Amino acid sequence: MKKSIGLVVGIFVAVVIVLTLSAAFIVDQREQVLVLQFGDPKRVIQEPGLNFKIPFIQQVVRFDKRLLDYDNAPEEVIAADQKRLVVDAFARYHIIDPLKFYQTVGSEMLLRPRLGSAINSTLRQVLGTAPLQQVVSEKRGSLMLDIRNIVRREALTFGIQVEDVRIKRADLPDENSEAIYRRMQTERQQEAAELRAKGAEEAQKIRAEANRQKVVIVAEAERDSQILRGDGEGEMNRIFAEAFGRDPEFFSFYRSMQAYEAALGADDTTMVLSPDSDFFRYFGSLMDIQPSE
Numbered sequence: 001m002k003k004s005i006g007l008v009v010g011i012f013v014a015v016v017i018v019l020t021l022s023a024a025f026i027v028d029q030r031e032q033v034l035v036l037q038f039g040d041p042k043r044v045i046q047e048p049g050l051n052f053k054i055p056f057i058q059q060v061v062r063f064d065k066r067l068l069d070y071d072n073a074p075e076e077v078i079a080a081d082q083k084r085l086v087v088d089a090f091a092r093y094h095i096i097d098p099l100k101f102y103q104t105v106g107s108e109m110l111l112r113p114r115l116g117s118a119i120n121s122t123l124r125q126v127l128g129t130a131p132l133q134q135v136v137s138e139k140r141g142s143l144m145l146d147i148r149n150i151v152r153r154e155a156l157t158f159g160i161q162v163e164d165v166r167i168k169r170a171d172l173p174d175e176n177s178e179a180i181y182r183r184m185q186t187e188r189q190q191e192a193a194e195l196r197a198k199g200a201e202e203a204q205k206i207r208a209e210a211n212r213q214k215v216v217i218v219a220e221a222e223r224d225s226q227i228l229r230g231d232g233e234g235e236m237n238r239i240f241a242e243a244f245g246r247d248p249e250f251f252s253f254y255r256s257m258q259a260y261e262a263a264l265g266a267d268d269t270t271m272v273l274s275p276d277s278d279f280f281r282y283f284g285s286l287m288d289i290q291p292s293e
Helices: 002-023 098-104 108-127 132-136 138-158 174-246 248-264 278-288
Strands: 024-027 031-037 040-045 049-052 058-064 068-071 075-078 084-095 160-171
Touching: 002 024, 024 031, 031 098, 040 098, 058 098, 068 108, 075 108, 084 108, 084 132, 084 138, 098 138, 108 138, 108 160, 132 138, 138 160
Parallel strands: none
Antiparallel strands: 024 049, 031 040, 031 058, 068 084, 075 084, 084 160
16 A cells, blocks of 8 residues: 555656656746747747746747848849949848747748848849949948848848848949950050050150261261361361472472372282383482482
């Protein structure tokens, strides 16, 4: 009898322990809890601590209380000036209403496509009113503020609060980038051709100026040489004239020597003259001079 009572007590204690363990749960400070009963939400617990539920009837669904990130897929938008742009954006958000979050999206996995759709439609709406230059410059802060506010209002219907929406990267599509690259390459080639043409023109000017200066220098040198030559010949004639005035016979002798040199200087010169010709007048005089002993 005592054994039977002890067995019943043991079973009762075990059942109480199991029920207690099934009913008790702890809410961490980094999370918030939604208690469901047969799938229907019964209460929301957002404060950390020990809580209880009806065992086997109620279930606990946990949601993160921390700041969460959502990385949006790149989206192509058209700016106000009809320029195409590929925008890569991200968002940060909190789950502020677990009940609404559970009723509208159910889980973070199901939230992502709906939040991405809201961000993409807002990007197209806001960036479509601004030119490309403003989107890719540092002045896009006001655009990002407008995008965040619109996404925040729509995200409240999901039970979340969007804290920030940012553009990580804004690039031109590949085909546009290639076209811009080709255009820039063509512009650089044109600039290089213009610079080469200007360089060739300057080189031609420098060569022409150098040739002109060369002609001027050569002409001046030729002029100076002619002047010096004329002065030399004048001085020579003056000296000869003085010599002729002092000794006419010596001057005639000197002129004859020049004539002999001019006439007999070539190797193949042949002259047929009379021995008593005036051309050899001084030869006879020289032959008559006998060396002194």
